[in-house]
Amino acid sequence: MLSAAALIVLTMAATSAGAPPHFQADSNGRATDGQVVKDGARPRVQRIAILPDRTTGRAWGIPYLLAAVEDLNIVRPDAVFTVGDMVQGYTRSTSLWNTEADEYLDAVGKLSAAFYPTAGNHDVISGTRTAGDATFAEQYRQRFGPVWYSVELDLATVLVLFSDEGLGDSKMGFSDEQIAWLSGALQSASKRNQPIFLLMHRPMWRYPSVKWNDRVQPLLEKAGVDAVIAGHFHALQRDPDVGGVQYHIVGTCGGMIDQHPLAGQMQHLTFVDCTSEGALRVWHQPVGLVLPEDFVTRADQDRVFALREPAPAVRTDGKLPDPSTLTAPTAAVARFVVKNPIDVPIHVTLDPPGVLRNANGPAVWWTAGRAGQGTPGTTGGANGWTSHTLADVDYASTMATNARSMLRVASGACEYDVPAKSEVIIEVPVTLMPQSGTILAPQLDMYATFVDSKGRTVPIYLPTRLPIDRTVQLGTDLANAVSLPVLAWNYSPYDTREENPTLQFTRSADGKKLIIDALVPDQLQAAAPSWSAPDAKRKNDPHADAIRVLIESPALAAPIDFLVEPFTNGCIAPDGVIMKCQTSAGTGWTAHMEVPLPASAGALASIQVGIADNDDTFHTQWRWLAPAGAAGRWRLTEPAMSSK
Template identity: 30%
Template sequence: MHCLTLALLLAAAPLALAHPPGEDGPHAHEHDAPAAAPDTVFTTRPNHGQQVVPPKEEGMFQFVIFGDRTGGEPEGIEVLKQAVQETNLLDPDLVMTVGDLIQGYNQTPEWMIQMKEYRGVMSGLNMPWFPVAGNHDVYWRGPGDPPPGEHEPQYEKHFGPLWYSFEHKDCGFLVLYSDEGDPVTGEKTFSKGSAQTMSPEQLAFVRQSLEQLKHCKHVFAFLHHPRWIGAGYTDGNWDEVHETLVAVGNVRAVFAGHIHRVRYEGVKDGIAYHALATTGGHLSGDAPVLGYVHHMHVVTVRDPDVPATAENHAGMTVAMLPVGAVADPRQYTPERLALLDAVRRVQLKRKSAPLTFGEEAVSGEYVATFANPTDTPIDVEIAPRGVEAGWRFAPDHRHATVAPGETAEFAFSYALRDDRLPESVPELVLNADVIDGDARVSLPTRTLPMDVALGGLSETFFTDAPDRGVQLDGGSAVRVADDAFRLPADGPFTLEFAYTPDAASLKGGRGLIAKTQQSEYAFFLNDGVPQFDVHLTAPGAGAGRYVTAVSPLKLEAGKTYRLAGVYDGSEVRLYLDGMPVAAVPGEGKRTLNDLPLYLGGDPGRDGELTRPVAGVLNDVRLSKTARYSEQYDPSAAPLTTDADTVLLLPLDRRVGPFFPGQGTDGVVGRAVGDVRFAE
């Protein structure tokens, strides 16, 4: 049973100050003392190596401190409720506050409603809690003159004394009142030092309490206004209070609130000064790193002679715990995890035509659907993203609660703000909250690309296009689907392109242009050395094999090369800047696959991009003929299409994610990752 001994400057009978759950009486919170720990752990294994030593036994307990509740939206009471639930999971010995428990600044009837609401929430705690009075709790506002003491009489009747102290586990807790007001005028304000002065009556109580608590290992003090920070408190008498606290020698920390921002003033004369932010009150933004956060302080108390650390102050450590950071592990059942995973896997399905890119004005309506696969409602919000790239959407977001087993539609009109060719694919930002009884489980935000298609292009699309190519960053490429082109399996072919390597791609193995996976053809770059591979199956040879032509020369970073690979039915050849540099005999049919062709990488077994290269890629042409048999001049004429051209991708024009093929209908490359034009 908690031993709570009040030292009150009141002649009345002792009050039941600690507020137990449901206001029904004291809370049993006993913990049996552990048996003496042995010197070593018990094990049935040989214990001749590293020794595992049990922890040292010592007295220790924890208490939690809540910040201000007031000044925010009425929904802030939900933050307080969550803090109560999470505190019960932490199971400290007790909970302290630092004032501003209710909104106040009102008259008695409204004050009573707010008091009951706050106490009702706090009654959910499984341990006692202790009030501290703040300005919102005692300031009265209404027509006419305020009553004597404003709301002080109601506060003491329904919360407890304005100042008091008690002991727990050989530690003292000292609660102070920082809104006594101006001793001459009676004005209550926190903007004048004269009204932020501790009265002789309360100072006398402090001295008496500290005398009663001088045998304690630690004493902790609590008040609402952090009078030590200066500003409007400058003309008060906090220096005198501080010296009084210092004199006893065992006051370790003072905690306050009011400023709605976490602030640590450091240790002065052995006393650590802390100011808390809020536990449901108003915040100037949600920025924990700046101290604007709904939170609670968790204070761990040990003997004052424990070895000092950077975090430990005379046997006391303080941790700030944001509300929402504590969870009950019992909620992560297999059934609940399966439900949440099912929602995470939901893909938006397109009901309308895809967003179509082209030279004409781009506009239309895009309709996506979300199907709820669970037996619980899901709140869904979908917002298009792409305004910064020139897209306009209406509305800017849509919201729906999707019933179990139902499907909701989300429709958006779209258009480009001008006539420029779009280079980005707009996306849909999906947020989903699973409604689990009275709780909401917010799943991680997902960003999903809209389905897009390439519309018709005129013959002049490539006219006057700058010769620039694409810059690949070692994680991007251009993907050409297998069904977009056909290269006969039993005939000659030529693959040629221009490439400027980055230094990073001259180390290790990289895919330049590839469609391989124990089949087809590819250009690879191994430690800067290019090679051309063709997978051939000779007549009667059974399984096929790669025939590989390897350059004797290594590429240099920043230099542009024209590479060509030729298979003429009897030989695989590699050309570098028009010079034949390698030739290997080989014959047979090319082994086929249905994997994509990657410009700037190599397909994996499932068609994913692997071993991407960095550098500038330009003017890729695949032909169903052996175009070169001897030395040639690659600069003599630009690459063009003819009857033997299977694909020609200049890579100097794009529409959205698409890189259209020139003169080869239906052959289109699509960007994978961050593909940009070379500068």
């Protein structure tokens, strides 16, 4: 008998795609820990890479080729082919042609896989303008190899054709000799019972003079050819299948392009996957986007975290005027304390490299594929990609558009270098715009950048919500009470997506109570498992939706500080406080609180109100009336006395 600690070995056939395996389970249906799953065999795959056209006439094409070689050495295909046009050519100088050939061969010489070329028009046509001039075709045979041949790989056969036999003749076609060779090569390939595909530079099926449908297509169908792949047009495209044969035209890898990728123009690699079961699949990937295992190192990631946590490197210092009190654009200065805790200098800016904006703020973030391969606006480099992280964490219901619209900041207004392990105070001139209604906290999108161990500029996003100097004006009734937002003053990507709660403050008719009315958008009202008198921990981090009220005044014997969890069973407001709560399924809840606070004390008081949102999860998010959390306060102002 096996002991409980013995290994359980489970042998199974290959599971269907996307389906979990059938793990060994106990009598209660729970998967048994410690088992060994022997996965069933799957078809073997042979991956073949294809380099598209490189010709540009400009030096900026070569970095894409070099990046492609780096990609391929990470992917490690079984073989690498081209579709031709490896040199600029069209020259009368064999010396220049050889220099260009050296440049290409030096690049592909760094490949870890076998390399098989295809001849293109740029590789073989002479600059003498004499059709049939074989000078450079012979150079090609000496430097690169034959112009038509086949390669028998483990799981596929590749036939390379020559699409420029006329060597400058405007009439495209295949010679009888090449067709005869193709017929025999296809017969041999078909006997292997494995995928077959053809490579050529020009898409010869597009030229009427070739008579493809009469001379070539029948041979392909008879042999069971899977695909034909060509280049030349510098535009990726997929032609319709004919007789079970796929037709593909690839784009460029360093070649000249001038249009959008959706127009088929991109620097890319093409891959052909062939399986032991006879399947073939063609797919493409932009150059420079295969990331090495050390794309980001531990040392650089430690720097990133140090600039973000436990406190962001950029912190506010002081308060700005309340935009709701302004009647015209008002100049102000936003002050920040910048602490650089890392071992390299940082640069603090509002205009980091790579951030592309729209009218509402940052939209996408440009990322270079690999170090040293260039960034937007430079003259060379491999592809990068755009990250939508900035837009994903931005949402208008709580911050973003309205928060940014309160501020006008000139380009270049914040450009500060901060040495390693140092702290400085910086000032940013801003213009505050007058606002009305429910005013959000003004937001500045700050960035701290540093140069990492690979020489790249790394931007760290530090959105900063600026404290404002606000007075809470009490109304005589709800109709004339200002609606004030309750905000997440400290930015977090985990902010909940509901709109901000709002508060209205009024004075009771008898002048003895402060009345607080809360409107809380909340799709899920959460209760704690049980209620007990809240200690400091529960006040700071309740396990339920909650309201916390803090009031200080010299006229009070002790500060007021209480927490109410309106949906927790058994929770009641503290002595003397009247609280009524109503819910609206799926939309939120309201709370009406009457707090003993005579006008004599209120005139000297300051207040903070926090609203906690739990949503039946581990985490609870606080939003506060004033910045600084439980330590924050805003002054209360009693209602203006009406004249009689």
